[in-house]
Amino acid sequence: MRERNSDHRRPGKPTRRDDRKPFDGGQIGGKQFGGKRLGKPNAAPWRSAPRGDGPVVLYGWHTVKAALENPQRRFHRLLATENAARRLTEDNVNLPIAPELLRPEDIAAIAGAQAVHQGLYAEADPLPSPELEDVATGGIVLVLDQVTDPHNVGAILRSAAAFAVRAAVTTERHSPEASGVLAKAASGALEYVPIATVVNLARALEELRELNMLLVGLDSTGETDLAAMSLSAPLALVIGAEGKGLRRLTRVHCDVIARLALPGRITSLNVSNATAIALFVASAKLAAPV
Numbered sequence: 001m002r003e004r005n006s007d008h009r010r011p012g013k014p015t016r017r018d019d020r021k022p023f024d025g026g027q028i029g030g031k032q033f034g035g036k037r038l039g040k041p042n043a044a045p046w047r048s049a050p051r052g053d054g055p056v057v058l059y060g061w062h063t064v065k066a067a068l069e070n071p072q073r074r075f076h077r078l079l080a081t082e083n084a085a086r087r088l089t090e091d092n093v094n095l096p097i098a099p100e101l102l103r104p105e106d107i108a109a110i111a112g113a114q115a116v117h118q119g120l121y122a123e124a125d126p127l128p129s130p131e132l133e134d135v136a137t138g139g140i141v142l143v144l145d146q147v148t149d150p151h152n153v154g155a156i157l158r159s160a161a162a163f164a165v166r167a168a169v170t171t172e173r174h175s176p177e178a179s180g181v182l183a184k185a186a187s188g189a190l191e192y193v194p195i196a197t198v199v200n201l202a203r204a205l206e207e208l209r210e211l212n213m214l215l216v217g218l219d220s221t222g223e224t225d226l227a228a229m230s231l232s233a234p235l236a237l238v239i240g241a242e243g244k245g246l247r248r249l250t251r252v253h254c255d256v257i258a259r260l261a262l263p264g265r266i267t268s269l270n271v272s273n274a275t276a277i278a279l280f281v282a283s284a285k286l287a288a289p290v
Contacts, residue, residue, distance in 0.1 A: 055123040056179035059111045061087075064120035066188030068093050073191070074125040079107050084119030116184065126178060127190065129197045132204060135167035136211040138234050140282055143169040143208075143215075145201060145250045146241040147271055150176040154185020155272035156239070161189035163279040166234075169196045169204055174241075205253040208236050215254045217246050218278055220268040222259035226278060229258060231285045237278055242271050 055076050058064050067073045080099040111117045142165055147153055153176055176182050183190055198204040205215055217238040238254055240246035260277055
């Protein structure tokens with residue numbers, strides 16, 4: 001479904017429907033604030049930050065709304081257009097911080113010209129990284145072996161949220177920060193799928209095995225069709241990087257390397273598409289009666 005964007009206006013010429021009153025402040029989610037006059041924003045204290053050191057950037061309707069509804073998020077700044085603030089009021093979203101009302105073009109100046117902010121932009125603390133023992137209790141966990149493209153990781157997390165994945169496991173290095181482009185591509189999934197960040201993926205796989213997880217690596221050259229396998233929970237699906245796939249050390253730590261048996265001429269897919277199909281297959285098998 002296409003995300004609604006009600007804030008596409010000609011720069012410098014904000015418009016309102018005649019039958020709607022101008023937004024003049026008031027109460028949003030139980031918080032009272034005055035209607036600030038729209039104007040130029042203050043300079044952002046940060047545009048990006050090193051992983052785990054400083055706030056992350058969130059923009060887009062679904063991304064920011066889901067974050068606002070997550071009590072674990074700690075916000076430093078919230079920017080909104082009049083229309084977006086009104087929609088938050090209509091959706092009864094409880095705001096942990098009063099928004100600064102700005103024009104769409106002023107938010108774009110902060111978020112970046114390529115950022116589709118849809119009237120909302122926020123700066124918040126990163127979410128905490130859970131322990132592996134806390135997420136390996138059942139269901140499916142995704143393990144990402146140096147998947148570096150933020151669009152792909154965001155799309156993977158979105159699919160993970162759709163299939164109720166327990167968590168995603170990534171490495172501190174060679175993985176994108178859960179901010180900006182990734183957060184927008186995830187469309188709110190950052191708030192629903194915990195991300196466990198580890199230093200050494202091979203050791204993390206060993207720990208998951210000790211926690212009785214079945215470790216299934218996914219590769220187009222896998223010896224076993226995922227749909228034909230006998231799967232059991234807790235299950236870890238290990239996903240390789242774009243292009244190079246699973247690293248050798250990652251492969252040897254998996255219990256089995258499986259493939260998606262595709263009927264067409266092309267047998268390898270974009271990593272986010274392949275992950276979505278694998279989640280569908282695995283979820284269906286785990287849900288099927290024994």
